[in-house]
Amino acid sequence: MRTLSRQLQRAGQLGGCFFFKRSHPTRGNAKVLFATIAYQLAISVPWLKGLISQVVEVDPSVIARSIKTQLQKLICGPCRMHPNQDPLTILIDGLDECEGQDVHLEILHAIRDSFTECPLPFRFIIASRPEAHIREMFESSIYHDVYRSFNVEQSFDDVKTYFLDEFARIHREHFRTMTTIPLPWPLPEVLDKLVWRSSGYFIYASIIIKFIDDKNYRPIERLAIVMKDQLETGSDSAFDTLDQLYINILSTVPIAKRPRLISILCALANFKFSPDGLDELLGLQIGDTRLFLRGLHSIFDVPSEERHWPPWSAISTHHASFYDFLGDSKRSQGFYVGGLNHRTGLACSILRLFAREFQDSQYGLEDPQCPLQQFPHFVASLPPFAELLPLIQSVNPEYICWLRKEPLETMLAWMRKIYPAPKDSIQLWKTMNI
Known part of the structure; x- marks a missing residue:
């Protein structure tokens, strides 16, 4: 965005810019946003200098008023004196970095209201991580047909x-x-x-x-x-900076909900699921996965409810390094998903899923692209726990018969390492391998 601001400034098209920074004494404070932009406008646009200065002279308290009042008094009012000017661009970078979701929405409401009341010679470019409440505001009727969405970073x-x-x-x-x-x-x-x-x-x-x-x-x-x-x-x-960014984003999930979040992250780090698929796998109520990931849209691409099939190709991460981060205990710290307890828990969830009636599940193992075809390899990555045998023995044979030869052989080799060897289970899986 700083590069863009310089380009616009050289072209004479920049009205003002503000770069939010989390926890910064001034750049993290939304109450100075439009006062700062008004000051920049007064410097860069000669005909605005006297008009904006006059507003402050008449009412010095305006710079401490509400966000909407500052925008209306310091910018909108003076600009209406010359409505036919060529539009200037105002850049607001890092909207998600300023304090509080309510403040984010207050800024967006103020900008939209200013254009509703009277056309202004401005174009606003607002850069932000795609947090759920910000996306929902832009997708609402308030901003219908008056904004365009761009992924300006991914190229x-x-x-x-x-x-x-x-x-x-x-x-x-x-x-x-x-x-x-x-x-x-x-x-x-x-x-x-x-x-x-x-x-x-x-x-x-x-x-x-x-x-x-x-x-x-x-x-x-x-x-x-x-x-x-x-x-x-x-x-x-x-990756210190990137890791800290990931930790900051994941830490927005309340502490009480983090054990469930870890289960979801562990599942996504090993397999691909739709939100509905994760709900079924982890025994959640329909819609719970969407709620858990709602505030993590800067990390995950969570499909809309209309785009949810197949269940193994839906949720994805925006950044290829994110799963490397989750798999390194020193980097991800409390969000590490590679521990034996987390992976064993995921294996248990998969085995419980495959103990159900075949027709009741949305997972079609008959499709060779289904990643759960590889669940025997995941189970075999664990130590040969006899404690998993009851779950393995309860797997519906209809699931086993759809597994390809290689995963079946991997599972058989793993079960033979258990002491004492589960002869009945080995025979069942061996029969399915014929």
Whole structure:
């Protein structure tokens, strides 16, 4: 957004901008939003300077009034004096970073009301993570036909261009340590992997570049750390900022609800489900998964209720690194889903699901694309627990018969490691493998 603001300013099309920052004494305070923009308008638009100054001289308290009053008095009123001017752009970045959901909605209501009362020579560009209440406001009748939604961050081509430019700059500026490193650097396959990991989001790319560009280290060594499957943690972690962002977002879920959230995250980290599919798997009421993920739309793409089939291809994450984060206990901390207790709990949920009547479930194992075809591999990743045998023995044979040969053999090999070996169960699964 800062790049966009500079471009608009050079083109003479920028009216004002405000960049929210969480917990910042001024940039986190929505009450200074429109007073700041009014000040910028007074500086950048000559005919507005006297009009805005006059409003403040007549009523100095206006800069401490409500958000809506500031917008109306400091901006809307003066701008109506010259309604035929070419439209200017006002940028508001990080709306979700200011304090409180009610304040987010108050700002959006104030902007919409200002255009309802009288046309204004402005276009607003509002950047935010897609939090549920913000999305719902834009999708409501209030903003019907007056806004356009853009995913301005997700672009694989743009991220690749950014990486190419930044790596070339780093190679040039770190000439003392990079003089023996030939171009192209990094190699194309490394660059492609970084672009893929980014999921097309600049937040990932910018964090990586900041990490590699540290003047206290050799860029080639820092890149090697980034490319490791198991990253170092602490001050040498490439993903400290990204990890903290994930933790901040997940921490918005109330503590009392986090055990259920962990179950949902563990399921999504290992299989793909629709919201309804997760409700069935975890024994939730219909709609519970949507409620749990409602505030996490900046991480997950949760399909609409009309788009819910097939059950194994619906919910996805916006960022390829998120599941790496969940699978690393040092990075995800209290949201770690790779622990034996969480994975065993998921295995139990799957086995209970397959103990039900085949026709009562929405999971069609007969479809070779169903990821639950691979549930024997997931169970076999656990130690050979005899405690799981009652659940394994209760699995409906109709499910077993739809499993492909390889998963069946994996399950048989795992059961043979249990002591004493469950001969009856082995025979049943062996019969289904014939």
